[in-house]
Amino acid sequence: MPVGSMQIPDNFSGRQASHMVEGRARTYTKGFRIVANLTFILALLATSVLIGKDPPGKLELKTTAFRAGGTIPTQFTCSGADISPALAWNQPPPRTQSFVLIVDDPDAPAGTWVHWVVYNLPASARQLPERVPPGEAIVSGGKQGLNDFPQNGYGGPCPPPGKPHRYFFRLYALDTLLDLRPPVRRNDVDAAMKGHILAQAEWMGTFGR
Numbered sequence: 001m002p003v004g005s006m007q008i009p010d011n012f013s014g015r016q017a018s019h020m021v022e023g024r025a026r027t028y029t030k031g032f033r034i035v036a037n038l039t040f041i042l043a044l045l046a047t048s049v050l051i052g053k054d055p056p057g058k059l060e061l062k063t064t065a066f067r068a069g070g071t072i073p074t075q076f077t078c079s080g081a082d083i084s085p086a087l088a089w090n091q092p093p094p095r096t097q098s099f100v101l102i103v104d105d106p107d108a109p110a111g112t113w114v115h116w117v118v119y120n121l122p123a124s125a126r127q128l129p130e131r132v133p134p135g136e137a138i139v140s141g142g143k144q145g146l147n148d149f150p151q152n153g154y155g156g157p158c159p160p161p162g163k164p165h166r167y168f169f170r171l172y173a174l175d176t177l178l179d180l181r182p183p184v185r186r187n188d189v190d191a192a193m194k195g196h197i198l199a200q201a202e203w204m205g206t207f208g209r
Contacts, residue, residue, distance in 0.1 A: 061089045061171045061201035065130075072167060072205040078158035079209060084116065086130040092173040093198045096123045099142070100172040100193055102186060105157065107165040114186045115167065116154045117145030119178050119193075136182060145184035152183075157207040164208030173199045 065085035066072050074080035092099070103116035118128070121142035128140060134153030136143050149155045159165040178192040 059089060059092055059171065059173055059199040059201040061087060061169060061203045063087050063169070063203055066205045068203055068205075070205055071164075072157055072207040077156040077207055080156075082154075082156040083131040084128070084154035084156075086128065087169065087171075087203075088127040089171055089201065090126070092123065095175050096173045096198055098123060098174050098177045099125060100174060100178070100189055101128070101169070102172075102189070103154070103167060103169050104186070105159070105165050105167050107159070107163075109160065114148045115156065116147055117184065117186050117189055118142055119145060119180065119184065119189050143182075143184070145180075145182075145186065145189060147186075159207065159209060161209050164206040167205050167207060169203045169205075171201045172197050 063085050065076060072085075075083060076085050087101070089099075098119070099121035101116065101118040101121065102114070105113040105115060118138065119142060121128075121140065125140055125142070128138075132138055132144075132154060134144070134151055136152050138144055144152045144154075146152055147155045157165065157167050172193060174193055174196045175198050176193075176196045178189065180188055180192055
């Protein structure tokens with residue numbers, strides 16, 4: 001019943017009636033605040049649950065050629081056939097327009113050595129086959145840039161004798177296609193994709209001689 005329409009007994013004084021109305025109003029206000037607080041707490045709990053989950057479209061890169069953090073087999077290095085390993089990845093985030101793949105060695109004596117640059121892979125691509133041939137264009141779409149050997153295509157691990165080096169295979173999902181003119185190097189790709197990366201994934205292997 002609305003506070004304004006509350007029935008006051010005839011034998012109540014004005015002060016008693018006023019106290020009764022004020023008490024009922026405080027009860028309604030307190031109840032409203034409790035409901036509002038509960039609603040706010042539930043909203044916070046729901047938000048924390050969503051934040052705790054992996055974001056949709058989390059990108060993952062994998063290869064069956066070697067385990068993550070494991071030794072890269074000889075056939076994928078300059079000590080063997082020097083062919084590229086097969087790579088695969090999952091569904092990218094929404095709005096993905098292309099992929100970039102960069103393989104480098106941060107442990108090289110002269111600084112990071114670039115072994116492979118692939119850009120403008122179509123958003124529909126989900127893998128690169130083993131033994132991608134050298135050259136600018138690749139069968140699955142996209143283009144290959146210059147590595148540090150220098151050549152267009154894959155150049156496998158080729159460290160000097162000593163401690164094994166780490167080789168990072170990094171895949172980037174972009175919201176655009178890169179407008180680049182050959183010759184294209186890793187620095188050109190890095191600059192062009194700045195501000196366009198939706199997600200990235202990596203797979204690392206080691207090799208020593």
